[in-house]
Amino acid sequence: MGKGYYISKHMATAAMVLAAIALVTIIALSVVYNREKSRNAAKFTNSTTSPVPPTPKTSNEPWDKYRLPDTLTPQYYNVTLWPRLVMNANGTYIFTGNSGVMFTCVKTTDLILIHSNKLNLTLFKGHHAKLTGVSGVTAPAIKTTWFQTETQYLVIQLEGKLKPGKSYWLYTELRGELADDLKGFYRSEYMEDGEKKIIAISQMQATYARKAFPCFDEPGMKAVFHITLIHDLGTTALSNSQEIKTENVQIDGTAVTRTIFEPTKRMSTYLVAFLVSDFTYISAADDKGVLVRIWARRKAIEDGQGDYALRITQPILEFFEKYYNTSYPLSKSDQIALPDFESGAMENWGLVTYRETALLYDPKTSANGNKQRIATVVSHELAHMWFGNLVTVKWWNDLWLNEGFASYVEYLGADHAEPTWNIKDQIILYDLQRAFSVDSLTSSHPLSRKEEEVNTPSEISEMFSTISYSKGAAVLKMLSEFLTEPVFAKGLSNYLNQFAFGSSVYSDLWDHLQKAVDQTPGLKLPYSVHEIMNRWILQMGFPVVTIDTRTGNVSQKHFLLEKDAVVDRKSEFNYEWFVPIKWMKRDQVQDQLWLLQKSAIHKPMKVSKSEWVLANLHVSGYFRVNYDLGNWERLLSQLESNHQVIPVVNRAQILDDAFNLARASIINITLALRTTKYLTHEREYIPWEAALRNLNYFFQLFGRSEVYGALQAYLKKQVKPLFEHFGTISSNWTTVPSGHTDQFTQIIALSLACSTGVEGCRELTKSWFKRWMQNHHVNVIHPNLRSTVYCDAIAAGGAEEWNFGWQMFQKATVAAEAVKLRSALACTKVPWLLNRYLQYTMNPEKIRKQDAASTIGYINSNIIGQPLAWDFFRANYFYFFKVYGTGSFTFSRLIGDITSRFSTPFELSQLKQFKKDNAEIGFGSGTQALQQAIEKTTAKIKWLAENKEPVLQWFTSESE
Incomplete structure (x- = not known):
């Protein structure tokens, strides 16, 4: 799955755009949203009664456990679905x-457990x-059935x-709601040429396939899927595999189209996908006959x-075929x-789904950053x-192996498609440093958790985290480097060849990497791949x-953001790592060394006063570095x-390490x-992006204090040469630089210069x-x-500018342009406009559900x-818990955004009271994010008490 958040190229902040002014206290309107998502079950069932489940005698009953028993294994499914794209009576x-x-019986049992969530099934007697037997087998009669909610x-x-x-055959008939909840089999609505269009689409990861049809909904329970879709005339149906038959038929007096698809490869339920829409496509076929199609709204394709996306898909697929030394497994x-x-x-295998911003690019209105995002997301998914698809983790506790790997090699695939971008270095910003910020908290967790720690859907959703994606990428990059x-x-x-169409655990990968090491003359490791890497993932x-x-002397210590923090989670390795260190002395690269214990003397690192040492060269390892003064x-x-x-990425490393070492009270x-x-x-x-991220932390901490003015004055002095540089090379801001990352630096120059x-x-x-x-009708502003520009102008203006921005947002036909406007609308300084904008996030007619959480995050900044x-x-x-509480990134990111500025004892007490007040409702996939917010706020309070005065004095003296 895609990360859900991506590069925010235009600065560390809307906060920088806003001058410090007196805060306005407004009590938010209490809005109670009490919509019942499943509606009235009687609408969807052929019977008004249902067997009552027996009261469990103990909590140890099989149906009270979240993991399926090992008694049955699925072989194949036949699924036929007919979505109605018109509202019923x-x-x-x-x-x-x-x-x-x-399914095949593995162990004798008189019980069948199969996942089914929020789905109403027809009753048969x-x-x-x-239940029937297969190949002459007699099936036992069903005694009773019920739903275990x-x-x-x-x-x-x-x-x-x-x-x-x-083997046995289990048959069910389905009748459920095609809701707009973005999960399972759901509907999406959009306007085109003044007409409301409805599409039916699926999102099964992680535990939503059960919403569409009863299934053994665990990643290791792979099977073959035979999919048939019945749909309105004039619409198109898609699924994982190629369609083999499409015919117009009459069903219950209604003329419809029936599309039958080839049997899929053996795959997991969370990868099943289907779509019914009137979308159109563009296509191409490679030399091996693999059909590549890009689908979207008709106007988007026509434009x-x-x-x-079509241009880069084939090169990326070809790159991964060579990289994996394995052919693409599907025909399309x-x-x-x-x-x-x-x-x-x-x-989804063979049918990858995207937000429009992650796949569609309009040269007239999309920015360079939008283009890069498309390249990296397409590469990630392919x-x-x-x-992940050909070889899948057995259980979600090893999700990092899927997502961390894709997050690492997405840079390799994108680099192959766009070799002039030098994009591989950006993993330092967008994965390694992102992972550091979370992994330095006591509320972090290992990459691979114990299976018993990941059971419920909410616990599974929590695994879709910065740790799984970004730390996974950083650790695998380090492994690849050494x-x-x-x-x-x-x-x-x-x-991949050994476990094709099956599932595995992380140690299986270590086995094969170790074999590759053993077969490589001259490659010596201090310990086995298992022994080295288990310390990084367990x-x-x-x-x-x-x-x-x-x-x-070279030493190591577990890095924690709060110096007095106590780690409750025990480790068999006592928080020591086997650390590969690449380094240089002045401008000379040295031989890599390994730090294999707490402390060791490495004589070459003893240098004269005219020399300097730089460790973690090219930021190849997942660790921070400190030096003697x-x-x-x-x-x-x-x-x-x-x-x-000093290499570019190491300049960014020096900045990021120094600021975080200071936050942890390790250096001044x-x-x-x-x-x-x-x-x-x-x-x-x-380096500029790394600097601004850390300085943004100061904007958050000091935005309401006297430090802010001195901070602004200092940054004005630092950015002025950059602003003048880009003014010169862009002919007074009438053009953009030709270099890919130079265009990003130009954005920094403009944003920071205006805000200071x-x-x-x-x-x-x-x-x-x-x-x-x-x-x-004529927008002269470069994408x-x-x-x-939008943010700065709306911040400087009033209701007129805001209303104009809102009108342009509503008219935007390119998703990337809509995102720019939606973000900028949060920059206004007018409190009532912000409050109204917040209300819009609860109205899907104004702000789509997929965008509500990020919009609140923009306002919070x-x-x-x-x-x-x-x-x-x-x-x-x-309301927000019901809509987003079991999402992958959405809810945890929302909690993180909402609490990002907290830095006072009063705000900490509010946060703790919020946790107490909502304990009964729960926090779902945001549970860990809430704990991290409390931990971060506590650390900020302590840090501010010790550092506010020296920070003020330094900025004051340096800004003069």
Whole structure:
């Protein structure tokens, strides 16, 4: 699955756009939203009665456990579904159909458990299913059936026993709601040419296949799927495999189309996908006959918005075929852009689904960052066609293996498609440093958790986290670095070939990588792949490696953001790691060394006072680095005199490590601040982005204090040369640079210059926006700069500017443009506009459900909007929990956004009270995010007490 959040190229912040002003206290309107998602079950059943489940004698009954017993294994499914794209007399959209599954009995049992969630099944003589034997086998009669709501099972008790080695057929008839909840089999609505269109689409990961049809809904329970879709005349049906027959038929007096698809490959339920729409497509076929199609709304395809995705799909597929040394397993690759989709994208085998912003690119209105996002997301999802789909983890506790791997190799695939972008370095910003921020908390967790820790749907959803995606990517990158990429790829290929169409655990991958190591002459590791890597995936966190260049001593310690924090989670490795360290001495690269214990003397790292040491060269390892003060001083001197001697990604590393070491009270905060002084000479994107992310932390902490003014003045001085540089090379901002990342740096220059008051900046943005308001048919603002310009102009304006932005948002036909406007609308300084905007997030006619959480996050990033967003979220918590509480990233990200500015004892007490007040409702997939918010706020309070005064003094002295 796609990460759900991606590169925010235009700055660390809407907060930077807003000057510090007195906060306005507004009590958010209490809005009670009490819609029952499943509606009245009587609408969807042929019987008004249902067997009452027996009261469990103990909590140890099989149906009270979340994991399926090991008694049955599915072989294949026959699923026929008929979605109705017109509302019925009850005001509801429904789907009907039937489903059958052939399963084999592994162990003698008189009980069938099969997942079924929020689905109403037809009753057959008082039972929800029919059971027959296969190949002459006699099936026992069904004794009783019922739904076990908590564990989401259809429970079938039998009169007799199922026999090991024998196969049986379980048949059900379906009638359920085609809801708009973005889960299972759901509907999406959009407007085109003034007409409302309805499509039916699926999203099964992680536990939503059971909403569409009864199934053994665990990733290791693979089977073959025979899919048939019945749909309205004039619509098109798609599924995982190629259609083999399409015919127009009469069913119950209604003329419809029936599309039958080829049997799928053996695959997991969470990868099943189907779609009914009037979308159209563009296509191409590769040399091997694999059909590639890009599907979207007709107008989007006609406008050429799918062309870029089509152009890069084939090269990326070809790259992964070579990288994995395994042919693409299917005959076609459909990719479809959806108006409503909760995640960024989903890797359904053969039918990959995306948000429109992750697949559609319009050269006239999409920014360079939008293009990069499409390349990386497409690469991520196509990587899954092998790693995740062909070979799947047995259980969700190892989700990191799927998502971490795809998050790593997405950079390799995108680099192959766009070799001039040098995109591989950006993993440092968008995965490694992102993972560090979460993994430095005591509330973090290991990459691979124990199976018993991951049971409920909410616990499974929590696994779709920054740890699984970004730490997984960073750790696998480190593994690839010390094995070398060819050895890493060889081990992967052997692993994929052995477990093709099956499932595995992480140790299976270690086995094959170790075999590749053993077969490579000259490659020596200090320990086995198992012994090295288990320390990185079976315990949470990461080390800070400290190098004393006076003695050559190298040591490690578990890095925690709060210096006095206590880690409750025990580790068999006592939070020690086997650390591969690549390093350089002045401008000379040295031999890699391994730190294999708490501390060791490495004599080459003892250097003279004229030399400096830089460790974690090219940021190849997943650890932070600290030095003795003398070495820090020499590195700072090198940055000031000639920063280009130090590799670009290591300049970003120095900034990020220093700030976080200071936040953890390991080094002095003024030392960290001094790493930013050289930025007046820096023109590269990655160091600037790393710096702004850390300085954004200061905006959050000091946005309401006297430190803010001095901070603004200092940053104005630092960014002015960058602003003038881009003014010169862009002919006074009339063009954009040709370099890919230079375009991102230009955005930083404009955004930061305007927010800090650099002369001439706001005059530019206001004039551009005013010209657009005067003639809204002609937008002269370059797509790269629109997010910054829109935000700055709306922040400087009032209701007129906001209303114009809202009108343009409603008219936007390109998703990327709509996102820019939706974000910018949150920049206004007018409290009542922000409060009204918050209300819009509960109205899907104004803000789509998929966009509500991020919109609240945008408002929260505005210093005036933050208290409004917090009050609004608390007042409507039940609604947001019901709609998003079991989502993958959405709910946890929302909680993280809402609490990101908290830094006072009062805010901490509010946070704890919020946790207490809503304990009965629960926090679902946001449980861990809430604990992290409490931990982060506690750490900020302690840090501020010690560092506010020296920070104020430093910024004051440096801004003069």
